[in-house]
Amino acid sequence: QKEVExxxxxxxxxxxxxxxxxxxxxxRVSQSFFWYRQYSGKSPELIMSxxxxxxxxxxxxxxxxxxxxxxxxxxxxxxxxSDSATYLCAVIGRGGFKTIFGAGTRxxxxx
Amino acid sequence: DAGVIQSPRHEVTEMGQEVxxxxxxxxxxxxxxxxxxxxxxxxxxxxxxxxxxPIDDSGMPEDRFSAKxxxxxxxxxxxxxxxxxxxxxxxxxxxPSRGRQETQYFGPGTRLxxx
Numbered sequence: 328q329k330e331v332e333x334x335x336x337x338x339x340x341x342x343x344x345x346x347x348x349x350x351x352x353x354x355r356v357s358q359s360f361f362w363y364r365q366y367s368g369k370s371p372e373l374i375m376s377x378x379x380x381x382x383x384x385x386x387x388x389x390x391x392x393x394x395x396x397x398x399x400x401x402x403x404x405x406x407x408x409s410d411s412a413t414y415l416c417a418v419i420g421r422g423g424f425k426t427i428f429g430a431g432t433r434x435x436x437x438x
Numbered sequence: 439d440a441g442v443i444q445s446p447r448h449e450v451t452e453m454g455q456e457v458x459x460x461x462x463x464x465x466x467x468x469x470x471x472x473x474x475x476x477x478x479x480x481x482x483x484x485x486x487x488x489x490x491x492p493i494d495d496s497g498m499p500e501d502r503f504s505a506k507x508x509x510x511x512x513x514x515x516x517x518x519x520x521x522x523x524x525x526x527x528x529x530x531x532x533x534p535s536r537g538r539q540e541t542q543y544f545g546p547g548t549r550l551x552x553x
Binding site for chain 1: 471540542544545546547
């Protein structure tokens with residue numbers, strides 16, 4: 328089992344729809360969770376972080392964390408073509424410093 | 439702030455040659471990470487420095503890879519000798535602290551092609 332798993336996609340949604348990206352992790356003691364966005368040919372950039380169970384909203388983005396289920400998700404409301412990118416789920420696991428990245432989910436938003 | 443600076447941005451070399459990648463972290467950040475990204479393996483952590491000291495190098499693939507951080511504003515990743523399977527994008531990232539909740543800021547990457 329991979330430490331951080333994501334559906335590789337591609338996930339295709341129409342403009343204006345909600346895009347839902349999912350991630351599971353294997354280390355139960357993980358405390359910090361991140362979503363990075365990576366455009367083709369560019370470097371990853373942080374868009375959301377979450378540390379407690381529940382939802383965290385920032386503009387059109389909502390991160391959801393369920394530690395009991397070892398599950399973290401990212402919702403993108405009113406999806407725009409500019410949201411088309413690969414979304415990387417990242418988890419800081421045991422030890423508190425090593426960030427483990429998932430393989431990423433490719434998102435396409437169709438105009 | 440200029441962000442994390444990496445050089446060169448692109449490198450093409452022949453198998454067996456030495457390759458040196460360079461990174462300047464964001465000023466004031468005391469954690470530095472080297473990653474490698476490929477289509478097959480995704481983003482892999484190679485080595486992590488805190489306050490210029492290597493903390494975890496378990497991701498370094500083999501002895502051909504070495505990394506140094508002689509001071510807070512400079513790090514190198516060296517591959518000697520290089521092999522075609524080393525072809526990848528190498529990212530350097532820095533972070534302001536070694537806390538549990540650290541955001542990493544990535545450089546633009548070095549695209550390495552070993553022929």
